[in-house]
Amino acid sequence: MAAPLPIPSPEPAPLPPTAWAVLGLLSFPGERTGYELKKWASSSLRHFYWSPAISQIYAELRRLEALGYATSRRSGPEEPRARRAYAITDAGRAALAAWAAGGHDAGPPVLKHPLLLRVWLGHLTEPARLRAMVSEHIAYTRGELAEVAGALEHAEGVEAWAHPQIALRWSARHLEAELELAEELLADLARLDGGPDVRADARPKASGAGPGHPGQPPDDAPTHG
């Protein structure tokens, strides 16, 4: 059914960041379906702002349409599959621009890092187990980095993708930092395990690859996404 009444409210509606993220996806040239949005979010948005469930994307799209921030078009009989493609409206673009300019302050970055939660609880875990989890994380992160590098190549050169490209570059660097942080974490844990008195000769801890940690993680199927 058609949206009841696309009320053109003057001030932008107070929406959760997720809604703006979805609208943002729509703000780049072209129209796209919820399905496509989900794939895009999973491959790039995810690295600096998480990827909502597909069902939520559909819900947000409906809301955006009800607000008059997006329009949808059902594919006609000429196209094979039945699909609903969304596009941003002028009102939507204006509201999004107002939000992006930071009038209300979207809040500080929030990090949920389950591995660190476990490290924090390290007094309950066998030291070797803990270190193994950190190593696993390193392998996983390497996979992520490879994925971002791929997405980055994809955006390279295209004029309209300049900012997404910068965001992706940030993500790549962030993952590199994450890798380094994890190595240092490993060193800290080793120091702890070795006892309070650290011997100076306790191997300078070459930051290179540790002893055979298993191969890289899934590069497409998020085993635990």
Place this chain on the structure above:
Amino acid sequence: MAAPLPIPSPEPAPLPPTAWAVLGLLSFPGERTGYELKKWASSSLRHFYWSPAISQIYAELRRLEALGYATSRRSGPEEPRARRAYAITDAGRAALAAWAAGGHDAGPPVLKHPLLLRVWLGHLTEPARLRAMVSEHIAYTRGELAEVAGALEHAEGVEAWAHPQIALRWSARHLEAELELAEELLADLARLDGGPDVRADARPKASGAGPGHPGQPPDDAPTHG
């Protein structure tokens, strides 16, 4: 009322990470109230795993007690204020240890970075405005770093806090990396604004403090938490 029946189930209940985080808070020596837990979470847990709303902490505490993972004690008449202090039980400690050992895999780190979301949407924003937001973020992050440094001092030396200390050290390094990332982001944006041809003489970008950024952020009232 007393919990209906602390069923001692053999396998640990499948709980959301938040519940484990709260139980984790309880796993350190001593008993504490929901209020205290909230303050502690805000000052340290927050930096690597977010701080739940106080109402949710109370809710989780009730759930943990119902599961037999925690016990509570209402302050007697000897103590001034009426307060309910919680302590972890042996079953709780066992369940938490099992979770921490990583049997089920708590998932990858999730980052929600509103600033990056805005950078990603940079095509909608005035370049100067965008850069100002990044600068603001740098100032904010410096404040965060100072806070972590404070918390770190607090944990220093105490035997039982070894792992929390390592987590905090990670957080401090993470914030330092965040600072560097933001500087690089600023440089990327400047490069974009300056046109595709970057002049080599475009100021080496002293990484020192920017012009008068306002004081540190709220340390207790989450203005936008």
Place this chain on the structure above:
DNA sequence: ATGGACATGTAATTTGTTACATGATTGC
């Protein structure tokens, strides 16, 4: 006596997830 920190909680609402249902199209 007044305001602020301490302290606990309930209710309403929103946000977000998982599981499920359905069906078309493509490639083997």
Place this chain on the structure above:
DNA sequence: GCAATCATGTAACAAATTACATGTCCAT
């Protein structure tokens, strides 16, 4: 024909937030 992918959605639920209600204790 069959499996995988495309595509959309609903329903049930879980997680989490905000706003509110209530009261104590402490310092000024």
